[in-house]
């Protein structure tokens with residue numbers, strides 16, 4: 072069976088999505104607030120494919136794309152709004168386990184097509200395709216575009232590659248499969264240059280951002296005998312380092328480059344007693360389950376949530392759960408040869 076079906080239908084969800092697209096003309100495409108590379112890549116790949124079919128497409132998100140993605144085709148024309156009211160025949164929602172993850176109101180007035188790979192997707196669409204085995208939502212978009220018969224233009228292929236590269240943590244996470252590489256092979260055949268994409272995404276730091284990384288990382292704390300890293304940032308720290316608050320994007324991935332560290336938690340003060348929490352892990356340590364306990368979500372190796380309270384209390388509550396998750400997850404191997 073090529074695709075997982077939703078509980079509401081036995082038909083191939085990709086075929087249902089293609090039918091729903093062919094029958095309609097005007098589309099709005101949305102994704103979760105604070106969109107990441109997989110949101111933007113999935114949305115723009117889909118937008119270019121639909122336009123190739125002669126459809127009218129608007130891409131709308133609650134927040135702007137990360138600055139490192141601004142140079143990719145079409146990203147600057149993504150609309151930033153928290154409500155849509157236009158004349159659309161359908162809303163394609165990607166990367167959202169629930170419709171409210173978009174932060175955009177008004178989407179529920181349209182025929183909703185829900186495409187997602189986050190565990191616990193609520194099947195909120197008129198057509199739903201959930202595939203928890205996809206390493207990125209962009210893998211699913213690839214399948215839809217192929218089924219629609221749209222050729223892989225360089226724009227489409229680039230955006231799908233951006234989604235896969237970023238959502239796999241640069242091919243680090245356990246969600247990667249042979250399907251991931253099979254798709255990437257076809258993207259490279261379509262003209263994608265992986266070093267060029269990687270340079271554009273990862274080597275576009277400002278000096279302020281690098282210095283902020285330095286400041287935050289130099290105050291790293293360890294728990295659980297060095298298996299868990301804790302980092303935190305507030306606005307004063309960011310300003311003192313000469314970076315902006317958004318400059319901390321991606322910082323959470325760095326502690327895991329230390330061999331012994333199995334999980335990392337990043338606390339970012341949004342307002343007094345209000346914290347964004349980002350979590351990353353190696354191997355089977357399930358942080359999606361941890362995030363869900365705090366009303367958030369995500370994937371096994373990358374999840375997030377918002378927690379309110381005093382810092383030391385928030386930190387203690389989250390750390391307790393992450394240490395329990397580390398104890399449950401099988402530790403990743405110590406010896407490099409064991410990974411072969």
Ligand code: 5GP
Nearest residue numbers: 349350366367368369370373374375376377
């Ligand atoms: P990040 O740490 O990069 O913000 O998020 C990592 C992953 O967790 C992403 O897949 C993201 O969609 C998910 N995630 C982050 N915050 C939340 C949240 O508050 N709710 C849910 N459901 N998922 C989240």
Ligand code: MN
Nearest residue numbers: 109207208238
């Ligand atoms: Mn994703």
